[in-house]
Amino acid sequence: xxxxxxxxxxxxxxxxxxxxxxxxxxxxxxxxxxxxxxxxxxxxxxxxxxxxxxxxxxxxxxxxxxxxxxxxxxxxxxxxxxxxxxxxxxxxxxxxxxxxxxxxxxxxxxxxxxxxxxxxxxxxxxxxxxxxxxxxxxxxxxxxxxxxxxxxxxxxxxxxxxxxxxxxxxxxxxxxxxxxxxxxxxxxxxxxxxxxxxxxxxxxxxxxxxxxxxxxxxxxxxxxxxxxxxxxxxxxxxxxxxxxxxxxxxxxxxxxxxxxxxxxxxxxxxxxxxxxxxxxxxxxxxxxxxxxxxxxxxxxxxxxxxxxxxxxxxxxxxxxxxxxxxxxxxxxxxxxxxxxxxxxxxxxxxxxxxxxxxxxxxxxxxxxxxxxxxxxxxxxxxxxxxxxxxxxxxxxxxxxxxxxxxxxxxxxxxxxxxxxxxxxxxxxxxxxxxxxxxxxxxxxxxxxxxxxxxxxxxxxxxxxxxxxxxxxxxxxxxxxxxxxxxxxxxxxxxxxxxxxxxxxxxxxxxxxxxxxxxxxxxxxxxxxxxxxxxxxxxxxxxxxxxxxxxxxxxxxxxxxxxxxxxxxxxxxxxxxxxxxxxxxxxxxxxxxxxxxxxxxxxxxxxxxxxxxxxxxxxxxxxxxxxxxxxxxxxxxxxxxxxxxxxxxxxxxxxxxxxxxxxxxxxxxxx
Amino acid sequence: xxxxxxxxxxxxxxxxxxxxxxxxxxxxxxxxxxxxxxxxxxxxxxxxxxxxxxxxxxxxxxxxxxxxxxxxxxxxxxxxxxxxxxxxxxxxxxxxxxxxxxxxxxxxxxxxxxxxxxxxxxxxxxxxxxxxxxxxxxxxxxxxxxxxxxxxxxxxxxxxxxxxxxxxxxxxxxxxxxxxxxxxxxxxxxxxxxxxxxxxxxxxxxxxxxxxxxxxxxxxxxxxxxxxxxxxxxxxxxxxxxxxxxxxxxxxxx
Ligand SMILES: Nc1ncnc2c1ncn2[C@@H]1O[C@H](COP(=O)(O)OP(=O)(O)O)[C@@H](O)[C@H]1O
Ligand SMILES: [Mg+2]
Numbered sequence: 001x002x003x004x005x006x007x008x009x010x011x012x013x014x015x016x017x018x019x020x021x022x023x024x025x026x027x028x029x030x031x032x033x034x035x036x037x038x039x040x041x042x043x044x045x046x047x048x049x050x051x052x053x054x055x056x057x058x059x060x061x062x063x064x065x066x067x068x069x070x071x072x073x074x075x076x077x078x079x080x081x082x083x084x085x086x087x088x089x090x091x092x093x094x095x096x097x098x099x100x101x102x103x104x105x106x107x108x109x110x111x112x113x114x115x116x117x118x119x120x121x122x123x124x125x126x127x128x129x130x131x132x133x134x135x136x137x138x139x140x141x142x143x144x145x146x147x148x149x150x151x152x153x154x155x156x157x158x159x160x161x162x163x164x165x166x167x168x169x170x171x172x173x174x175x176x177x178x179x180x181x182x183x184x185x186x187x188x189x190x191x192x193x194x195x196x197x198x199x200x201x202x203x204x205x206x207x208x209x210x211x212x213x214x215x216x217x218x219x220x221x222x223x224x225x226x227x228x229x230x231x232x233x234x235x236x237x238x239x240x241x242x243x244x245x246x247x248x249x250x251x252x253x254x255x256x257x258x259x260x261x262x263x264x265x266x267x268x269x270x271x272x273x274x275x276x277x278x279x280x281x282x283x284x285x286x287x288x289x290x291x292x293x294x295x296x297x298x299x300x301x302x303x304x305x306x307x308x309x310x311x312x313x314x315x316x317x318x319x320x321x322x323x324x325x326x327x328x329x330x331x332x333x334x335x336x337x338x339x340x341x342x343x344x345x346x347x348x349x350x351x352x353x354x355x356x357x358x359x360x361x362x363x364x365x366x367x368x369x370x371x372x373x374x375x376x377x378x379x380x381x382x383x384x385x386x387x388x389x390x391x392x393x394x395x396x397x398x399x400x401x402x403x404x405x406x407x408x409x410x411x412x413x414x415x416x417x418x419x420x421x422x423x424x425x426x427x428x429x430x431x432x433x434x435x436x437x438x439x440x441x442x443x444x445x446x447x448x449x450x451x452x453x454x455x456x457x458x459x460x461x462x463x464x465x466x467x468x469x470x471x472x473x474x475x476x477x478x479x480x481x482x483x484x485x486x487x488x489x490x491x492x493x494x495x496x497x498x499x500x501x502x503x504x505x506x507x508x509x510x511x512x513x514x515x516x517x518x519x520x521x522x523x524x525x526x527x528x529x530x531x532x533x534x535x536x537x538x539x540x541x542x543x544x545x546x547x548x549x550x551x552x553x554x555x556x557x558x559x560x561x562x563x564x565x566x567x568x569x570x571x572x573x574x575x576x577x578x579x580x581x582x583x584x585x586x587x588x589x590x591x592x593x594x595x596x597x598x599x600x601x602x603x604x605x606x607x608x609x610x611x612x613x614x615x616x617x618x619x620x621x622x623x624x625x626x627x628x629x630x631x632x633x634x635x636x637x638x639x640x641x642x643x644x645x646x647x648x649x650x651x652x653x654x655x656x657x658x659x660x661x662x663x664x665x666x667x668x669x670x
Numbered sequence: 671x672x673x674x675x676x677x678x679x680x681x682x683x684x685x686x687x688x689x690x691x692x693x694x695x696x697x698x699x700x701x702x703x704x705x706x707x708x709x710x711x712x713x714x715x716x717x718x719x720x721x722x723x724x725x726x727x728x729x730x731x732x733x734x735x736x737x738x739x740x741x742x743x744x745x746x747x748x749x750x751x752x753x754x755x756x757x758x759x760x761x762x763x764x765x766x767x768x769x770x771x772x773x774x775x776x777x778x779x780x781x782x783x784x785x786x787x788x789x790x791x792x793x794x795x796x797x798x799x800x801x802x803x804x805x806x807x808x809x810x811x812x813x814x815x816x817x818x819x820x821x822x823x824x825x826x827x828x829x830x831x832x833x834x835x836x837x838x839x840x841x842x843x844x845x846x847x848x849x850x851x852x853x854x855x856x857x858x859x860x861x862x863x864x865x866x867x868x869x870x871x872x873x874x875x876x877x878x879x880x881x882x883x884x885x886x887x888x889x890x891x892x893x894x895x896x897x898x899x900x901x902x903x904x905x906x907x908x909x910x911x912x913x914x915x916x917x918x919x920x921x922x923x924x
Binding site: 009021214217218220221222223224 | 720723724725726727745746748749751753755757758759760761762763764768772773775776777778804817820
């Protein structure tokens with residue numbers, strides 16, 4: 001109760017201040033409200049200019065052959081100059097800009113569908129010509145039907161002609177086409193609005209107050225720091241949302257005013273319906289919270305309003321990068337992009353507007369964003385709770401922060417993982433697309449393997465202990481082989497169940513077979529796709545990450561977290577489940593055997609089996625027998641793996657007792 | 671009312687290394703008295719007061735304020751505290767009246783009681799005319815009045831002033847000191863930190879002289895005179911600084 005009163009009090013106070021801050025009002029309200037009328041008003045003004053010019057120069061009409069009747073009909077009824085050309089290859093001539101519009105009339109199909117208009121949406125002149133001709137034929141439809149088709153109009157009732165006697169060569173639906181136009185620009189604008197709305201408020205509320213000494217005043221009152229932070233966060237979110245709402249209102253009004261209606265299609269209001277706006281708004285919520293807390297956290301690093309703005313600038317651009325994906329052609333939300341905050345929601349919005357959105361990217365994308373936002377909120381609240389973060393002149397010193405960092409395995413692991421993840425995504429993935437073999441080798445040995453070693457080195461830990469470089473004994477080696485041989489069919493079975501819920505896209509299957517690289521020998525393939533990942537990924541995940549985390553955490557959370565990280569690095573919703581499960585199993589193997597080697601063997605075996613066996617068998621045949629085959633092997637292998645640990649533990653504790661003074665921080669629990 | 675025992679605070683600075691900003695400082699302050707914290711710039715006064723106001727954590731030692739431990743019960747400590755320093759700011763876009771209301775609400779005051787309290791303070795500090803003007807438009811003397819009123823809104827038994835006259839003109843500074851004396855008479859426990867000796871002589875019942883984070887002397891003017899054999903505070907101060915100089919050298923020899 002007390003908590004809410006405090007948060008509310010802070011919120012109300014900030015609200016009062018913000019309403020009196022013209023800078024924020026402009027950024028959060030006026031700018032978003034005006035952007036669409038300006039952008040689209042400007043666009044249609046430009047088109048009007050074009051149109052005006054065209055009225056003078058006239059339009060170029062292409063016909064398949066000479067037809068006096070049509071040509072007369074058009075010149076008589078059109079108030080602008082018309083030129084006629086003739087060719088059989090209508091589409092080609094329009095693409096080559098030899099004409100603005102092509103007209104084909106089919107007497108055979110009359111009167112159902114009798115007129116085809118060829119045009120290209122990529123040229124304004126063509127769009128205008130289409131509009132003119134379309135208008136011409138629909139307004140005078142009785143006349144030309146009478147004239148050219150030689151039907152007695154009285155035989156048909158009017159309604160048969162009204163809906164569609166004119167057909168277009170453009171295959172896209174109206175909805176898709178005009179949705180596409182808005183869809184390209186809207187998500188990007190929304191992200192911009194959210195980021196700028198958040199950053200103005202965040203800088204003022206954090207860096208500005210710090211500079212003015214208001215934090216010192218506030219923090220010597222009995223209010224709880226966390227409540228102050230939450231109160232401020234709500235107002236930052238709130239002001240960004242106000243911006244968003246202004247933006248949507250602006251969009252709605254612009255649509256009503258008909259600025260989008262550049263080609264005479266009356267479909268726009270249908271696209272920006274209430275449901276669409278509601279979905280866009282809901283999708284924006286986690287994004288807003290994410291931006292708000294991130295920008296607040298960053299601006300706490302600044303001592304003044306001015307330096308706060310400077311500090312936020314690069315981060316604002318950073319948010320733009322994933323937002324740009326929406327504008328790039330060929331990006332879809334049902335790909336790994338769904339795992340990237342900001343990018344996922346931009347794509348979801350675009351597809352929503354185009355009418356091609358699937359339900360699961362919407363859900364997965366939002367789930368990811370809610371998780372990311374919660375994480376950032378927690379970090380921000382904790383970060384701003386540190387004594388030096390909000391009061392000037394008592395900044396936390398960087399020296400100790402680095403020291404803290406080195407002594408905190410959890411931080412090293414998480415930050416290291418994020419760096420690896422970003423490196424994979426932004427550097428290695430494009431590299432692999434360019435040259436698969438080189439890209440893979442660099443990813444595995446250059447990034448993943450090195451990251452593992454650096455993680456250990458930066459903490460000054462012993463390699464042997466952290467990476468569990470111990471001899472697992474014969475039972476460990478054997479257990480690994482048996483365990484994994486059984487585990488693969490089990491995973492494949494569950495994966496199969498899952499793919500029924502979440503069907504694999506065709507292009508993914510293709511990509512998988514592409515990856516088998518026909519020009520590489522089987523040996524090379526195994527080295528590249530089984531041995532290399534087996535060693536490097538194990539050194540990072542079951543070595544450095546597991547070895548670091550287990551200094552702080554007990555077995556279950558270590559297995560869960562390292563396994564999920566392993567899954568997330570596989571960059572695909574489709575492989576997430578399988579990879580995570582294998583990650584759990586491999587992590588458990590390290591605990592069971594006390595050594596990383598069984599995990600390496602199992603990993604290599606897993607990939608080799610997947611490479612050789614799956615293409616042979618085909619995944620269609622997966623059934624319950626795979627489970628029956630797999631589970632006993634898993635149990636036997638598991639038993640063998642943990643077989644010697646008990647005995648060794650006893651021996652170890654005896655050894656440990658005699659050399660406690662060994663110079664390793666903390667020491668692992670194995 | 672205030673008990674400080676062996677309080678220390680260490681900072682780490684990339685350039686300067688370890689800084690003992692406050693070094694095993696002990697003192698007490700009583701109800702109805704003003705304790706002066708006197709020391710040159712960088713002596714550790716602000717750090718000490720920030721620890722008392724729970725803005726910073728002590729590295730070691732204890733401090734209680736109004737019976738509450740600054741580390742264990744920070745909210746209760748802050749509820750008993752009116753804190754004012756030269757760097758504490760007012761919200762520029764709020765009016766004095768709104769400022770007082772906000773801080774009253776943050777302190778959990780009842781609506782009716784708060785309203786009465788705001789009127790009371792506005793009259794007492796003579797800010798009636800400006801009560802509805804945004805703070806950013808006030809003169810520095812006016813702002814100082816609002817700041818003091820703000821620190822007093824929840825009837826705190828303890829008041830802490832950290833160089834409150836910095837940046838004020840003579841009149842505003844004199845007014846500030848007058849107000850502080852008035853509140854001493856009303857029975858508040860007050861700590862007043864400054865590097866200006868005339869202010870200490872005018873205001874304080876007891877004086878703690880601090881240098882490089884350590885306490886050099888503590889007592890009334892009379893006590894200090896007896897201790898050093900000097901008559902004026904300035905002489906007392908410098909004689910203490912000198913002995914400190916030696917002690918620092920001794921420290922380094924060890
Ligand atoms: N956040 C900080 N980081 C590093 N050093 C600090 C910090 N705050 C204060 N100091 C140092 O501690 C010493 C005491 O400072 P302070 O308490 O502000 O002195 P005073 O208020 O008496 O002038 C000074 O040397 C100052 O530079
Ligand atoms: Mg100071």
